[in-house]
Amino acid sequence: MEHTDKELKYLSLLSKQFPTAASVASEIMNLQAILNLPKGTEHFLADVHGEYEAFIHVLKNASGTIRRKVSELFGGQIREQEIRELCTLIYYPQESLERIRQRESSVADWYVVAINQLIKVCQRVSEKYTRSKVRKALPPQYSYIIQELLHEDGLNSKKAGYLQAIQNSIIETGQAEDFIIAISETIQRLAIDHLHVVGDVYDRGPGAHVIMDKLLTYHNVDIQWGNHDILWMGAAVGNEASMANVIRIALRYANLATLEGGYGINLLPLARLAMEEYADDPCKRFQAKVGDTDEAYDDKSLYLISQMHKAIAVIQFKLEAQLIARRPEYGMQGRNLLHLMNLVEGTIRLPDGSEHPLLDTHFPTIDLEDPYRLTEAEVDVVARLKHSFLHSEKLRKHVNFLYKKGSMYLAYNFQLLYHASIPLNEDRSFKRVRVGDRYYAGRELMDRVDEYVRLAHWSASDAPEHGEAVDYMWYLWCGPDSPLFDKSAMTTFERYFIADKATHHEQKGFYYVYRVEQEVCERILAEFGLEGPDTHIINGHVPVKAVKGEVPLQAGGKLMLIDGGFSRAYQSSTGMAGYTLIFNSQGLQLVKHEPFSSTRQAIEQMEDIESISVVREYSSHRILVQDTDQGKILIAQVEELKKLLYAYKHGLIKEQE
Structure with missing residues (x-):
């Protein structure tokens, strides 16, 4: 050698x-x-959309993995009620202990049983890892004790007394509950080796900031940016059109918890403008979807939200028109519609020549002689809102994390993860898309878009491409050739102001037409260096409408769709509450979830999310770390x-x- x-x-x-x-x-x-x-267990989630209670519960139960292991260990030995109680203890140890303490007459005896059961579960979830890896996952204060208990089965009569003495000592020193909490959290951690979030943490639900806080402390995670994530990232780097969209969506779903409580965004300037300009306006088209929120609002508050909703929508249309004028290369001039309104007749003539009645004609801040100019009051509101976004310390922290752990796509362990689309032509070839002054397709496109997203955040404000990259963040949200959107148009204006639903249609790109074909998916996988029987594309973005017979496994098993409706806003159309994916050494398991009631009910009633394995795809061989x-x-x-x-x-x- x-x-x-x-x-x-x-x-x-x-x-x-x-x-x-x-x-x-x-x-x-x-x-x-x-x-x-054996390889560690990977957990895939997508489109959680701020539903933090359901998200955190699915993390805690590892999409039913912990329940299955508990049932394997104790099924037939203890009652179903006791299995439920043990699982709830693992998911919510502190809260469960409070209830058990009040119920049990001899809590010391209960501690002995619980600790023994938890040790057995911990042994099961840690059996595929090295002792070194397990040790690193253990809480420092109990590392030595847990190691001793994990690696002895108690059958050795010479050590049985030693092990019993350890457990007795834990109880006698008053550390039993602290120990139970520590080992329960260790089980949660060891059940999943790696978490993949395939886009859309943000919007609709009330707690995107809570989800981000949880991800910040998660032991091993990556994120593939979704269109809603990119929208917030755009707002955080100063894109005013993205900022207006973020606020409009929050008001549409009466979700002010993330904006105000989570990130400290000051909405008072917008509220003042809305109350002044829309004082006598019923704002019927802008009533919030309160059925999708846990917040309780009185009628006066809901009316103010509708006024603010309309005010920011009008501001959004103006800001978008200004951006489109600044970037003619986007080819989105057809989305500027304010100048096509005839407020005297109450109609609008769309670019295709069709004329429609307007559902609302009260626009006090629009001058039809110059419809895309912001009024002085609107300019002031935009400036104040932008200052709030740029100076929110918590938002900056979360967005920095999205950049650190996130990307447009990930090719990892035979799987290709991206949120929405790889743009295609009608002939199924990769579509050439302009980014900056050049055109890219396939993997090159995704790499260049990823680079542009980072330029918007990390480059100096006077760098040549910085301003262009900041503008492009908005294009990624709603541009026709965006890999995160890939539709003909985002018909926000039409949905607000035109009754004819034909005008609301957003024509999907050819990716959504052809992704059901196995050959197309295999060509996409090969473009990213993935070939063989165990490779798959994992997508989110488009909810799977199970209630209408749609299935999450397509293209001969090459495509897995895991957006099944975490968001309550989607559950009426999907018929359930989301899909998640588990990938272990034996293969892939696609899990369907029923709606989650609440954390409180999960603890008090010991209710788990009902999770059903709908697809099991075994790999061609047992997957080891070397693979x-x-x-x-x-x-x-x-x-x-x-x-x-x-x-x-x-x-x-x-x-x-």
Whole structure:
């Protein structure tokens, strides 16, 4: 085995970490053992849309994984009621302990049983990991104790007393409840090795900021940006049209908790403008969808929300028109409709020549001589709102995390993850799309869009492409060729002001037509370097309407759709509350969820989300760590270590005593 000077220089650096042949051999043995373990469990979610209680519960129960393991361990040994109680204890240990403390007459006896059961569950969820990895996941204050309990089965009579003494000591020192909480949280952590969020944390539901706080502390997560995430990211980097859309959607769903409570966005300037300009306007077209929120509003508050909703919608149309004028290359001039209104006759003539009655003609801030000019009051409101977005410390923290952990797509362990679309032509070829001054298609397009999104955030404000990238953030939200939208138009204006539903239609791109074809999906997978029987595309974005017979597995099993309706706003049309995906060493399991009532009911009634496995796709072989992307990295490390071992044994590099 010959080594170049460059290789020897690298091996010399590596020898600092492994200074002896024995240490190298030990690490090689360790890595080769890890390579032969089953791969860790991956968890895929999409389109959670601010539904933080359901999201957090699905994280806690690992899409039913923990319930299944508990049933495997104790089914037939304890009653169903006790299984439910044990699962609830694992999901919500602190709250469960409060209830149990009030109920149990001999709580010390209950502690003994609970600790034994939890240890068994922890053993089951940790069995595919190395001791080192398990140790790193353990709470520091109980690491040694849990390790001792996990790695002994109690059958050794010489150690049974030792193990019993540990448990007795936990109870006698008053640490039982703290220990139960710690081991329950450890079970939650070990049940899932890696979390993938395939877009759309934001909008509609009341707690996107709560979800982001949870993700900030999650042990291993990546995010593929969705169109609603990009909208918020655009607002956070100063795109005024994106900002107006964010506020309009929040008002439409009466969801002010995220804006005001979560991020401290000051809506008072908008409220003052709305009350002044729309004082006598019923704003019927702008009444909030209160059925989708937990917030309780009185009639006066709801009326103010509708006024603010209309005010920001008009501002949005003006800001979008200004951006479209600034970027004619977007080809979206047909979306400017205010100048086509005839307020005297109460009609509008659309660009296609069709004429329609307007459902609302009260526009006190629109001058038809110059309809896209903001009034002085609107300019002031936009400036104040923009200041709030740019100076929200928590929003900045969350958006920084989206950039750090997020991307347009991810090719990982045979799976290709992206939120919405890869634009296609009618002949099924990859569509060439303009980004900046060049055209891109397929993987190159996704890479260039990813780069542009980062330019909007990280580049200096005076950098050549910064302003263009900031504008492009809005295009990604609603542009016809955006991989996050891929429709002919976003017909927001028509939905508000025209009754004819034909004008509301948004023609989907050819990706949505052809993604049901196995050959098309295989071509997309190959474009991203993924081929073979175990490869899949995982999408969100478009809710699966199970109630109408739609299915989440398409294209001969090559496409998996996991947006089934987490958001309550969608559940009437989907008929359920979302799909999630579990990928372990045996294959893929697509799980369908029923609606989640509330965290309170989950604790008090010990109700879990009813989760049904609707698709099980077994891999062509048991997937080991060596088969994964991480395994490729470890295999490369083993090869480098073998070179170092050779260098030590042949005197090319001296061992350090």
